[in-house]
Amino acid sequence: MSLSSSTMKQHKSNISRRDFFKAGTFIVGGIAVTSVFTPFNGILFASEAPKGKGKWYGIGIDISKCIGCGKCANACKLENNVPQEPFYFRSWVEQYTIKNDGSILVESPNGGIDGFMQSVPDEEIFKSFFVPKMCNHCAKSPCVQVCPVGATFETDDGIVLVDETYCIGCRYCVQACPYGCRYIHPEKGTVDKCSLCIHRLEKGLQPACFEICPTEARILGDLNDPDSNINSFLKNHTCMVVKPHLNTGSKLFYNALSPEVR
Amino acid sequence: MENHLQDLHEVLSKVQGYVYPNEIELNWSILIVLYPYITGLVAGAFILASLERIFKLHILKPTYGLALLTALSFMLVATMPLVSHLGKPLRAYEIMVTPHLSSAMAIFGFVYLWYLMVVLLLEIWFDYRRDMVIWANETKGIKRFLYKALSLWTTDISPKAVALDKKLGYIVTVIGVPSAFLLHGYVGFIFGSIKANPWWSTVLMPVIFLFSAIVSGIALVMLIYILLSKIRKQKIDMACLDLIARYLFYILLIDFVLEGLDQIHRIYEAEESFEVLHMLVFGKLFYTMFILQGLLGTIVPLLTLGTFQFVQPKEKIRKAVYLVTSALILIGVFFMRWNVVIGGQLFSKSFYGYTSFKIGMIGTEGYLMAAVWIIVPFIILSFLLWLLPPWKKKDEDADIQEV
Amino acid sequence: MPQQIKRLISAFAIVILLFLVMQQVLKPSSFGVSGHYRFLAIQENKLKELQYAGSESCIKCHEDIHIEKSDGYHAQLKCEVCHGPALRHVMYADKFENEELPDSLKLNKPDERKDCAVCHRINAARIKITFDTIDNSMIKQVDPMKHNLVHKKTKVELKCIECHYPHQP
Numbered sequence: 001m002s003l004s005s006s007t008m009k010q011h012k013s014n015i016s017r018r019d020f021f022k023a024g025t026f027i028v029g030g031i032a033v034t035s036v037f038t039p040f041n042g043i044l045f046a047s048e049a050p051k052g053k054g055k056w057y058g059i060g061i062d063i064s065k066c067i068g069c070g071k072c073a074n075a076c077k078l079e080n081n082v083p084q085e086p087f088y089f090r091s092w093v094e095q096y097t098i099k100n101d102g103s104i105l106v107e108s109p110n111g112g113i114d115g116f117m118q119s120v121p122d123e124e125i126f127k128s129f130f131v132p133k134m135c136n137h138c139a140k141s142p143c144v145q146v147c148p149v150g151a152t153f154e155t156d157d158g159i160v161l162v163d164e165t166y167c168i169g170c171r172y173c174v175q176a177c178p179y180g181c182r183y184i185h186p187e188k189g190t191v192d193k194c195s196l197c198i199h200r201l202e203k204g205l206q207p208a209c210f211e212i213c214p215t216e217a218r219i220l221g222d223l224n225d226p227d228s229n230i231n232s233f234l235k236n237h238t239c240m241v242v243k244p245h246l247n248t249g250s251k252l253f254y255n256a257l258s259p260e261v262r
Numbered sequence: 263m264e265n266h267l268q269d270l271h272e273v274l275s276k277v278q279g280y281v282y283p284n285e286i287e288l289n290w291s292i293l294i295v296l297y298p299y300i301t302g303l304v305a306g307a308f309i310l311a312s313l314e315r316i317f318k319l320h321i322l323k324p325t326y327g328l329a330l331l332t333a334l335s336f337m338l339v340a341t342m343p344l345v346s347h348l349g350k351p352l353r354a355y356e357i358m359v360t361p362h363l364s365s366a367m368a369i370f371g372f373v374y375l376w377y378l379m380v381v382l383l384l385e386i387w388f389d390y391r392r393d394m395v396i397w398a399n400e401t402k403g404i405k406r407f408l409y410k411a412l413s414l415w416t417t418d419i420s421p422k423a424v425a426l427d428k429k430l431g432y433i434v435t436v437i438g439v440p441s442a443f444l445l446h447g448y449v450g451f452i453f454g455s456i457k458a459n460p461w462w463s464t465v466l467m468p469v470i471f472l473f474s475a476i477v478s479g480i481a482l483v484m485l486i487y488i489l490l491s492k493i494r495k496q497k498i499d500m501a502c503l504d505l506i507a508r509y510l511f512y513i514l515l516i517d518f519v520l521e522g523l524d525q526i527h528r529i530y531e532a533e534e535s536f537e538v539l540h541m542l543v544f545g546k547l548f549y550t551m552f553i554l555q556g557l558l559g560t561i562v563p564l565l566t567l568g569t570f571q572f573v574q575p576k577e578k579i580r581k582a583v584y585l586v587t588s589a590l591i592l593i594g595v596f597f598m599r600w601n602v603v604i605g606g607q608l609f610s611k612s613f614y615g616y617t618s619f620k621i622g623m624i625g626t627e628g629y630l631m632a633a634v635w636i637i638v639p640f641i642i643l644s645f646l647l648w649l650l651p652p653w654k655k656k657d658e659d660a661d662i663q664e665v
Numbered sequence: 666m667p668q669q670i671k672r673l674i675s676a677f678a679i680v681i682l683l684f685l686v687m688q689q690v691l692k693p694s695s696f697g698v699s700g701h702y703r704f705l706a707i708q709e710n711k712l713k714e715l716q717y718a719g720s721e722s723c724i725k726c727h728e729d730i731h732i733e734k735s736d737g738y739h740a741q742l743k744c745e746v747c748h749g750p751a752l753r754h755v756m757y758a759d760k761f762e763n764e765e766l767p768d769s770l771k772l773n774k775p776d777e778r779k780d781c782a783v784c785h786r787i788n789a790a791r792i793k794i795t796f797d798t799i800d801n802s803m804i805k806q807v808d809p810m811k812h813n814l815v816h817k818k819t820k821v822e823l824k825c826i827e828c829h830y831p832h833q834p
Contacts, residue, residue: 068790068791069784095788106615118787146364148365148367148371149361166693166706168350170347171289175459179282180610198711200717205715262614356691358688362701415672
């Protein structure tokens with residue numbers, strides 16, 4: 001406010017200025033008081049906030065140990081009556097080959113069940129490795145989110161299951177899974193996916209693919225238990241999930257995962 | 263089953279690059295292309311009808327009733343492609359019994375019901391109630407019963423009651439427009455909310471779906487109006503048709519800009535999925551996207567309808583061009599849906615390869631099934647036109663379209 | 666209230682009522698007990714039939730092989746890796762103590778070259794793989810189509826297992 005202004009105006013502006021300070025003190029004080037009682041709580045979790053107190057399954061796969069025998073994919077099909085045709089898999093193995101020219105070749109003949117033939121001559125290969133794939137049992141599962149009827153869900157111990165007597169076969173979850181881990185069972189007409197062999201866990205056995213892995217590349221454990229094998233696996237290796245940017249809360253952690261893997 | 267597996271083996275031999283093994287089979291086929299297409303026709307036809315009602319564009323009167331009945335006949339089958347493609351169609355009721363509130367598809371059931379029951383049926387009911395009461399007295403037998411039942415055995419057609427009908431009908435229309443937007447925006451959301459699929463996952467998807475829906479609905483009513491006038495040997499109201507064509511042009515232009523914006527945004531941001539989508543668009547989707555959707559379905563109609571905004575050729579030529587253009591737009595929007603639904607499944611979510619599309623002639627996922635759900639709405643429409651002919655409505659207003 | 670409003674409200678009331686009744690009747694009993702799903706579905710999933718018995722079960726009868734295997738390269742391989750799912754075998758085999766097992770209970774004895782090649786075929790992705798249990802030993806890799814295809818003297822075709830006893834390769 002300039003000095004040449006009329007007294008009237010001066011007066012008015014003074015009042016309003018005083019009011020302003022009053023109000024300002026009130027607001028600032030208010031904020032200060034509230035913040036004492038409820039401090040800003042900015043905790044972010046590395047992957048997902050722990051849920052519950054019971055078991056909370058997490059999976060570890062050590063890519064550097066996988067020899068690409070495909071026994072896991074085969075065992076999965078036999079254990080869970082997955083159709084033998086090469087279009088239906090709960091678990092499969094991919095071979096990534098990065099050539100010297102930078103091009104990437106990914107193969108998974110019959111999901112790796114019949115083994116892998118090296119299709120690129122040694123001298124052209126920059127590096128090559130196997131990646132076993134299976135359901136990530138995401139904590140924020142896109143598939144569970146989109147199921148219209150609640151026929152796919154997450155159990156309290158973190159296993160994503162399908163209720164095949166309730167699934168309507170709309171295939172929305174198949175579209176929503178970023179990892180391609182779901183298929184429609186050709187005879188049942190309902191969706192099918194990895195159940196983490198919950199019927200085996202129930203009896204104290206490992207899931208079929210974990211049981212069968214000849215190099216013990218797979219680890220299953222309780223993420224809620226700080227001393228569990230999965231937690232020490234996560235501590236001692238540099239682990240990564242596939243497609244972290246999608247924020248699916250994936251609980252399948254890979255050691256030695258290359259950025260080419262999608 | 264055997265054929266299906268044979269087809270899959272054939273597709274497997276055509277896979278380029280790498281796709282996850284479960285991705286070889288396309289899960290959403292032509293029926294899911296039809297589902298947003300038909301829903302879009304409903305929303306579009308309804309919005310055309312609302313233009314007349316809300317903005318009092320009486321020039322559009324000749325198509326008002328037709329547009330409403332078209333919307334209703336397509337609405338009645340809108341969910342059928344979805345239901346008939348289910349692996350377990352008999353379990354479809356579960357969507358209503360235990361709807362999962364975080365699922366776009368489950369909420370669609372309620373959006374659909376809201377739109378069908380509260381908006382479309384109510385609006386048509388208020389619009390026809392007086393006529394149904396009158397017709398019930400003029401007819402006999404089953405038709406008389408139908409009119410009585412449909413008017414819920416009401417008899418009051420005093421001027422006061424009819425005025426109330428009009429007022430309530432107007433309110434329903436006002437609610438109806440955002441509902442139509444919601445209905446079709448929601449269908450877009452079903453695709454746009456799938457973050458796993460970069461071809462679908464864009465915030466523009468509901469808006470694009472909405473505008474292409476309006477475009478297709480208007481084009482459909484235009485086409486039906488021209489054909490129906492030919493069949494009934496009635497003179498086409500050219501003022502009405504020209505105005506429809508003008509709105510069609512504007513909305514098609516908006517639609518074109520939106521879809522262009524979406525593509526430019528994708529190209530400029532060039533995210534992780536850019537290469538795989540780029541090759542998809544110029545490879546497997548080239549004909550359906552650039553020729554059918556882009557050139558025939560958008561550019562040609564834009565040019566012809568756009569020219570008519572400045573130069574008005576003879577009536578005969580305009581009629582012919584409107585007929586062809588509306589058919590082209592309908593084809594174009596169908597292939598827009600095709601490019602979204604089928605295109606979104608042709609590339610692998612690993613971004614390393616492409617699968618192929620093969621459609622069986624018969625079976626629940628085949629052309630025949632799709633043809634059924636395209637033809638049935640027209641049968642329903644013929645029935646509705648027989649039962650509730652908009653041209654026989656006895657309107658008190660003087661500006662009635664005399665036929 | 667005007668006639669048509671009355672009729673409409675009753676029509677809608679009937680429809681909504683029928684809908685709510687239908688919802689209650691058709692809703693599965695265990696739905697929503699723990700979340701938006703049928704709680705019994707967890708039990709149903711748990712009741713699925715098993716195929717793989719787990720390595721502990723094999724040792725009970727075949728301890729000799731377990732001991733034989735325990736200091737070889739295949740020590741950490743579980744029996745079912747090569748012999749396939751064995752639960753039925755484990756459950757019913759002891760009923761045939763002195764008789765020959767029926768074919769349905771017999772397990773695979775894979776002896777073809779391709780069976781070994783699944784793990785031992787040369788592959789660039791296998792080169793750097795080492796085992797925890799056996800220090801720094803790389804998985805042995807050969808070209809199954811070349812490696813000693815025939816006997817050097819007799820020229821008879823050879824199977825892998827004729828030179829490499831799988832339990833002690």
